[in-house]
Amino acid sequence: MKRSVLLSVNGERREVFIKPNSTLLEVLRDELLLTGAKEACGSGECGACTVLVDGKPVNSCITLAMEAEGKAIETIEGLSKEGKLHPLQEAFIDHHAFQCGFCTPGMIMSAKAFLKRSPEPTKEEIRNAISGNICRCTGYENAVDAILDTAVGTEK
Numbered sequence: 001m002k003r004s005v006l007l008s009v010n011g012e013r014r015e016v017f018i019k020p021n022s023t024l025l026e027v028l029r030d031e032l033l034l035t036g037a038k039e040a041c042g043s044g045e046c047g048a049c050t051v052l053v054d055g056k057p058v059n060s061c062i063t064l065a066m067e068a069e070g071k072a073i074e075t076i077e078g079l080s081k082e083g084k085l086h087p088l089q090e091a092f093i094d095h096h097a098f099q100c101g102f103c104t105p106g107m108i109m110s111a112k113a114f115l116k117r118s119p120e121p122t123k124e125e126i127r128n129a130i131s132g133n134i135c136r137c138t139g140y141e142n143a144v145d146a147i148l149d150t151a152v153g154t155e156k
């Protein structure tokens with residue numbers, strides 16, 4: 001049976017009527033039409049569905065939406081402000097850090113959380129931070145460079 005759940009998504013309160021076993025990814029994509037987080041493996045292995053919950057990256061494909069009630073959910077759609085991309089998004093473009101882009105929203109969300117707790121990272125630390133975000137197209141190096149560039153003197 002469906003029930004009402006109040007979610008905070010990108011700073012907005014959103015009420016949804018969902019089944020107890022609805023995943024956060026299903027609710028974001030199908031109910032709220034926020035399709036930035038992607039479903040690839042659907043089993044917590046690839047990171048394509050990564051969003052932030054209270055600032056921490058989670059695989060939304062294996063997180064129940066009800067678990068996120070009362071917590072701050074951030075998705076890639078919340079990063080740009082007043083038509084201006086987030087510095088990480090700009091850096092990914094500048095560094096040609098994606099090809100098909102399927103992994104990119106999840107990787108950027110992981111990077112955002114990481115830079116918040118490690119504002120001056122090494123390349124090795126960045127590689128570790130995005131190790132849960134699988135990319136089938138690139139060699140990761142451009143993404144690592146983009147994250148490193150963002151770390152230097154920009155808003156997180």
Ligand code: FES
Pocket residue numbers: 038039040041042043044045046047048049050059060061062
């Ligand atoms: S789709 Fe969620 S981890 Fe792969």
Ligand code: FES
Pocket residue numbers: 097098099100101102103104134135136137138
């Ligand atoms: S850019 Fe295609 S999966 Fe990463």
